[in-house]
Amino acid sequence: MSRLGKILTYLKNYRRNRDVLRILDEKITFPLLSDYYGICLKYSNDKATTAEQILSQLIIEGHSIEKGMAMKEIRYGFGQKKVKELVSLCNEYLDSYSDNSSRLAYVVGILKEYDDLHVKAGFTLEDTTRQALDSLFAKYPYQFIVPETKETSSERYFENVGASFDRFAVSRHSVRDFTGEPVDEVLMIKAFQLAQQAPSACNRQSVRVYCVYDEALRLRLVELQNHGRGFADKANPLLVITVEMQDWGAGEQWFGGYLDAGIYVMNLLYALHFYRIATIPLNWYADIHGNKQIRKLLSIPESQVPVAFIACGIPLEEFKLVTSLRRDSKETVVFFR
Numbered sequence: 288m289s290r291l292g293k294i295l296t297y298l299k300n301y302r303r304n305r306d307v308l309r310i311l312d313e314k315i316t317f318p319l320l321s322d323y324y325g326i327c328l329k330y331s332n333d334k335a336t337t338a339e340q341i342l343s344q345l346i347i348e349g350h351s352i353e354k355g356m357a358m359k360e361i362r363y364g365f366g367q368k369k370v371k372e373l374v375s376l377c378n379e380y381l382d383s384y385s386d387n388s389s390r391l392a393y394v395v396g397i398l399k400e401y402d403d404l405h406v407k408a409g410f411t412l413e414d415t416t417r418q419a420l421d422s423l424f425a426k427y428p429y430q431f432i433v434p435e436t437k438e439t440s441s442e443r444y445f446e447n448v449g450a451s452f453d454r455f456a457v458s459r460h461s462v463r464d465f466t467g468e469p470v471d472e473v474l475m476i477k478a479f480q481l482a483q484q485a486p487s488a489c490n491r492q493s494v495r496v497y498c499v500y501d502e503a504l505r506l507r508l509v510e511l512q513n514h515g516r517g518f519a520d521k522a523n524p525l526l527v528i529t530v531e532m533q534d535w536g537a538g539e540q541w542f543g544g545y546l547d548a549g550i551y552v553m554n555l556l557y558a559l560h561f562y563r564i565a566t567i568p569l570n571w572y573a574d575i576h577g578n579k580q581i582r583k584l585l586s587i588p589e590s591q592v593p594v595a596f597i598a599c600g601i602p603l604e605e606f607k608l609v610t611s612l613r614r615d616s617k618e619t620v621v622f623f624r
């Protein structure tokens with residue numbers, strides 16, 4: 288059909304097209320564009336301009352230094368470029384904002400621990416790192432918070448699994464030291480069964496789990512995920528969590544599955560902890576290409592969207608836990624009384 292013919296047909300069907308476009312606009316395009324361009328792009332922490340953006344970057348980048356210090360074999364001198372970037376972000380915050388933020392105090396504490404660790408090991412940091420750290424410690428006017436990297440044992444880590452919920456919940460942490468031995472499948476099935484108690488919108492239960500013991504598949508998944516270096520290859524099994532989109536309507540509902548998946552994942556983390564299985568949730572922030580690869584690898588149908596990984600395993604007898612700072616709920620909850 289000629290271009291003119293197409294335009295004439297479009298105009299003939301204008302009424303119907305207009306309705307379709309209206310639905311698209313009101314229910315999908317507009318909310319998506321306004322969420323993405325109006326909020327996400329405008330406020331994302333890709334830039335560090337506002338106080339919240341700087342603090343968010345500090346916590347995220349500080350966490351990678353925290354993790355490095357909890358590694359079984361510490362690579363002394365690691366992360367110096369990141370340490371210098373953190374120092375300049377801390378300075379930026381101190382120069383622009385006068386409040387005593389717990390997140391800033393925590394990151395300064397991480398940097399102090401990083402420094403102490405190297406001094407104790409007799410490792411000399413680069414001059415530029417040394418100067419950056421010294422100037423920050425001299426300038427920082429408040430008490431910093433010392434991060435807790437706990438040396439623990441498998442027995443101590445699980446000692447509260449039968450305790451009251453408050454003690455149980457506080458005792459769960461991400462574990463990054465697995466033996467590599469497979470977790471008993473019977474226990475995994477018990478945990479999956481318990482996690483089915485997770486609430487879901489209209490009881491949809493749209494979350495699916497791929498439980499991977501196969502070594503070749505696990506290693507390929509770890510490679511694709513790429514944020515579990517140094518520990519995820521020893522997780523056994525590795526779980527891939529997906530959402531079945533056939534259980535969701537189009538329009539405003541479409542992202543509901545991601546929320547249900549988050550609730551399910553937390554329930555599963557607790558269920559696994561209850562059965563003394565060590566875990567760490569891992570992100571799956573993939574593009575179309577990554578999703579295509581993972582779908583092919585695990586024969587995940589096109590109707591399901593992969594959203595997260597969970598690495599499971601048996602912890603080492605003795606290991607280190609990163610017990611990262613939690614903000615006081617006063618900082619995150621708003622009451623209307």
Ligand SMILES: Cc1cc2nc3c(=O)[nH]c(=O)nc-3n(C[C@H](O)[C@H](O)[C@H](O)COP(=O)(O)O)c2cc1C
Pocket residue numbers: 350354459460461462514515567568569570571595609610611
């Ligand atoms: C959705 C999600 C994705 C995560 N991805 C990673 C990851 O890729 N690599 C990693 O080492 N930790 C990852 N974590 C673990 C977090 O760093 C950890 O949960 C957080 O620091 C709090 O510590 P905790 O789990 O010990 O309480 C992830 C956690 C969540 C909830």
